[in-house]
Amino acid sequence: MTAGAQVTSTLEQRAHAIRRTVLRMCRGRGQGYAGQGLSLADLMAVLYFDELRDHDHVVLSTGHSAIAVFAALHEQGVYELEELETYGMDGSRIEESPLEGTPGFEITGGSLGQGLSQAVGMALGERIKGSDGRVYCIVSDGELQEGQVWEAAMAASHHGLDNLVLLVDNNRIQADGDTAAVMGVEPIPAKLVAFGFAARRVDPHSIPELRAAFEEARSTAGRPSALVCETVPGRGVPSFEASQRVHYVRAPREVWDRALEELDRGEQARR
Amino acid sequence: MSAVAPPLVEAPFATALVELGRRRDDVVVLSADLSRYTDVLPFAEEFPRRFVQCGMAEANMMGIAGGLAKTGFLPIAVTYGVFATRRAYDQLAMALATGPSRGIVVAFLPGITTPFRATHQAIDDLALMRALPGMTVVDPADATELTAAVVFAEAQPGPVYLRGLRGAVPRLLDEADGLPTREVRSGAGAALISTGLGTQWALEAAALVDAAVLHVPVLKPIDAVAVAAFCRRYETVTTVENHSTVGGLGTAVSEVVASGGLGTRVHALGVPDAWAPAGSLQHIRAELGLDAESIARRAA
Numbered sequence: 001m002t003a004g005a006q007v008t009s010t011l012e013q014r015a016h017a018i019r020r021t022v023l024r025m026c027r028g029r030g031q032g033y034a035g036q037g038l039s040l041a042d043l044m045a046v047l048y049f050d051e052l053r054d055h056d057h058v059v060l061s062t063g064h065s066a067i068a069v070f071a072a073l074h075e076q077g078v079y080e081l082e083e084l085e086t087y088g089m090d091g092s093r094i095e096e097s098p099l100e101g102t103p104g105f106e107i108t109g110g111s112l113g114q115g116l117s118q119a120v121g122m123a124l125g126e127r128i129k130g131s132d133g134r135v136y137c138i139v140s141d142g143e144l145q146e147g148q149v150w151e152a153a154m155a156a157s158h159h160g161l162d163n164l165v166l167l168v169d170n171n172r173i174q175a176d177g178d179t180a181a182v183m184g185v186e187p188i189p190a191k192l193v194a195f196g197f198a199a200r201r202v203d204p205h206s207i208p209e210l211r212a213a214f215e216e217a218r219s220t221a222g223r224p225s226a227l228v229c230e231t232v233p234g235r236g237v238p239s240f241e242a243s244q245r246v247h248y249v250r251a252p253r254e255v256w257d258r259a260l261e262e263l264d265r266g267e268q269a270r271r
Numbered sequence: 272m273s274a275v276a277p278p279l280v281e282a283p284f285a286t287a288l289v290e291l292g293r294r295r296d297d298v299v300v301l302s303a304d305l306s307r308y309t310d311v312l313p314f315a316e317e318f319p320r321r322f323v324q325c326g327m328a329e330a331n332m333m334g335i336a337g338g339l340a341k342t343g344f345l346p347i348a349v350t351y352g353v354f355a356t357r358r359a360y361d362q363l364a365m366a367l368a369t370g371p372s373r374g375i376v377v378a379f380l381p382g383i384t385t386p387f388r389a390t391h392q393a394i395d396d397l398a399l400m401r402a403l404p405g406m407t408v409v410d411p412a413d414a415t416e417l418t419a420a421v422v423f424a425e426a427q428p429g430p431v432y433l434r435g436l437r438g439a440v441p442r443l444l445d446e447a448d449g450l451p452t453r454e455v456r457s458g459a460g461a462a463l464i465s466t467g468l469g470t471q472w473a474l475e476a477a478a479l480v481d482a483a484v485l486h487v488p489v490l491k492p493i494d495a496v497a498v499a500a501f502c503r504r505y506e507t508v509t510t511v512e513n514h515s516t517v518g519g520l521g522t523a524v525s526e527v528v529a530s531g532g533l534g535t536r537v538h539a540l541g542v543p544d545a546w547a548p549a550g551s552l553q554h555i556r557a558e559l560g561l562d563a564e565s566i567a568r569r570a571a
Contacts, residue, residue, distance in 0.1 A: 031506045057341075102372050106341050108369040112360055118366055121338020121346070128299065128320060131340065145564035148362065162366070 007050070008207045014075060015045035015207070016267045019039025019236045020260065021071035025094070025250060027256035028085035033067045033096065034259075035233035035246035039171055039204075040068035040138075045228060046210045047136060048072045048168075051226055057122050059137040061115020062169060063097035066105065070094060073104045074208040113146025115139060115167060120156050134163045134218075142174030144185040148193065156224040166226040167199065167215045171233050173247050188228045192249075197226040204229035226239060237262045275393045279439040280414035284377070285310035287421035288347070292318045295425070299339050301309035301325055301348045303332045309349045309379045310437050329359040336374045337366025345375070345425065352378035352393025352434065360399060365371075368403050368430045375424045381410065381434040381467060382513030382542065389546040398518020400432040401491045407431045408491040409450065410467030410513075410520075414440040416450060416488055423450045425487075434467055443471060444486070452494035454501065456484040461570040462505040464498065466490060466520045469511040469541070470538070476511075490523055498527045503536040509570035511561070512541040540569060 001009070022037030047058065060069055067087065073079050079094070085094035093102060097110035107118045119137035126133035143149060156164055176182045185191075190198035198220045202213045210227075216226035220255060233247065234240030237259045240249070251256075285403050292298050294316055304327040306312050307358050317320035323339075325332035329350055336346035347366075348355070355363065355378040367374040378396060385391040400408045411417040417436055424431040444455060456474060460483035465473035470486045485501045488499065502508050502524070512520040521539025528535050540561060548558045556562045560569060 009535075015373050059338075083378045100341075101369075107337065108365045114330075114334050114362055114365055117334020117343065117362070118338035120331070121335035121340075122342050123338070124323060124335065125299075125339045125342025125344055128344070132341075150332070151326075151328040152334065154329070155325060155331055155335065159323075202295045 002128045003206065004255065007211075009166060011045045011050060011207045013268065014049050015041045016069070016263070017049050017075055018044050018071040019263055021074050022067055022080065022270045023237070023256055023260050024081065025071065025084050025087040028255060029088050030252060030256070031248070031250040032087055033064050033247070034240065034249040036062070036169070036171070037042055037067035037071060038237060038240065039231035039233050040065055040206060041236065043167065043204045043210065044068050044072035045216065046207060048101050049212050050211060052136070052193040055131060055133040056120075057106055057121065057133065057135045059115050059135060060105060060109045061143060062138055062140045063108070063110020065138065065140070065169065066096065066098050068252060069104060069114065078104055081184045107189050112140075112143045113148045116152035116156070119164055119166075120159070123156070123161040124159060126163055127161070132163070134165065134258070136165045136167060138167045138169060140169045140174070141172060141179050141185050141188065142182070144168070144188065145183045149213060151194065153197065154193040160222050161224045162221050163213075164224040165214070166192070166224065168226060169231050170227045171229050171231045173233060189226070192228075197224050199226035199228060202228055205235055234264040236266055238266070272419045275429060276532050277443050280442050281439050282310045282313075282437070283396065283414040283417045283440050284421070284435050284437065285313045286504060287418045288314045289317055291421055291425060292321065295345065297344050299323060299344045299346050301332050301336050301346060302348045303327055303329045303354065305350055305379075308437065309377070309435060311349050330362040333359045333362035334366045337372065338370035340367065340374050345519070346355040347375045347377060349377040349379070349435070351380045351391060353380070355432075356393065356396040357401045359395040364403055364420040368406055370405065370429065373428070373430045375431045375433060377433045377435045379435040379437050381436070383547050383559070384468065384513070384552055385548055386551060388549045392547050394515045394547060395518065396432075396434070397490055397514045397520070398522070399524070401518060405429045406491065407489065409433045409489050411436065411488055412467060412470035412486055413443040414448055415442055416446045419446070419450055420488070436468070441471065442556060443474065450488040452485065452487045452497040455485060455486045456482070458482045462501070462508045463511055463570055464501065464508050464520065464524055465511040468513040469520070472561055472563065472566060474510040475563035476570060478555055479563060479567040480571045482567070487520060493523050494526060495531070496525045498524055499533060500532045502528050502533050505535055507536040507538055509538040509540060511566060515544065516541040517544055538570070
């Protein structure tokens with residue numbers, strides 16, 4: 001196995017572990033943002049275990065996708081699985097959409113459309129300090145309907161923030177239905193290019209493609225980068241992938257148990 | 272108060288901001304295309320690396336301020352009151368007021384100090400900011416307090432909303448430690464409680480009827496002890512503010528009086544529950560019964 005293939009395999013195992021944690025978190029209360037957690041697992045694995053350094057920042061604008069971050073932070077030893085299984089329960093600090101100050105969450109996301117502005121502020125802050133710290137901001141496609149995102153995009157390119165990477169979770173669904181039906185946001189890369197970004201689509205379920213895209217972003221000077229991630233909601237659990245409404249899942253324990261079996265079967269097949 | 276016009280101080284906010292910038296290298300100032308109109312330009316010229324031009328985008332500016340706070344800076348976002356609050360309320364709340372990081376918002380053109388009507392007159396900003404959990408709300412009366420308010424805001428543990436006064440600002444009050452709620456005039460003719468520019472108006476009126484004036488520069492957290500001690504002395508107090516009578520000083524004093532069971536009647540003067548008219552400050556004050564003679568008559 002080549003060194004690259006070895007890294008890919010290790011990160012795929014990490015992504016699998018993150019997906020298992022996502023399902024176990026939802027199983028605790030019988031509900032949660034399973035679709036996002038599963039679809040972002042590969043991105044989380046690459047981001048947290050390949051890309052991020054100590055002085056870099058993750059800005060989760062899509063607060064509802066916190067489940068994926070919590071699961072990644074479990075892999076980093078920040079949270080115990082036992083605590084994560086209290087996800088969304090009364091009195092738990094493992095909130096479905098946490099506020100700033102919850103370990104691992106640098107901003108209050110979840111009031112959608114605001115994260116990129118804060119990411120711009122952090123990227124400026126790192127630059128003023130003379131640091132090479134980088135900022136990775138996760139937004140969803142639905143969020144792009146908020147005008148503030150474009151104010152922030154304008155500012156990011158105006159200030160030439162090449163230490164900023166925008167990660168668009170292009171899952172194509174939002175609260176009222178398909179994004180294309182609610183309020184079309186495509187073509188996302190072309191819009192971001194027009195706003196001054198180096199933007200491209202990526203398959204976020206391909207570890208090598210993600211790593212290459214991050215490397216390209218790192219070598220892009222003078223302007224911010226954007227990776228438009230064509231995520232598959234529920235990725236890794238075939239019965240979830242086939243479902244139309246996997247954004248937020250409410251289901252009895254046996255559904256989550258079955259999902260875990262499906263997930264493990266897929267992982268065994270991959271190996 | 273004597274008939275002699277008070278001395279004017281040129282751009283006290285600009286001076287205070289530059290001094291703060293010299294003292295602290297973690298202060299970053301943000302503007303949304305109004306640096307020339309909010310006395311920010313001297314800071315921007317002396318500290319270009321610590322000045323962030325955001326363009327005409329206040330929501331984004333609040334977010335950028337929040338991001339700077341999270342990387343260890345003390346952000347000071349400066350714009351007009353209407354745009355800092357109505358335009359960017361959720362952004363200000365989420366980026367600067369959910370903590371633990373924090374920032375300072377400085378808001379110019381308070382109340383009726385602009386000839387444009389609803390678009391520019393920030394007559395509801397104090398109410399909106401008072402409603403935010405953990406927000407400190409300051410309405411300085413003069414140049415002395417505006418300067419002190421910058422130092423006060425810098426030292427607070429949480430977010431601060433500070434009303435700014437631009438250009439030549441009168442100096443009415445002596446320097447004091449911090450921003451104390453204090454009786455700035457004694458008198459037996461009436462009892463006035465005021466904040467911000469309302470204190471200038473209250474002092475003018477008080478000279479006509481020999482009224483006592485309690486000045487309240489910090490609306491939240493309000494100095495309930497000082498306000499209650501003053502109110503206990505009177506059957507009626509009249510509040511004077513450069514703001515709507517909904518949710519500002521009149522409301523804050525009423526809350527103190529009611530929760531303390533004091534029984535004092537609170538007569539609230541300010542912009543009534545309606546958009547204020549257009550025109551010069553003198554004209555608008557007369558229209559709203561906030562000129563010195565009207566306040567004196569309504570308070571007596």
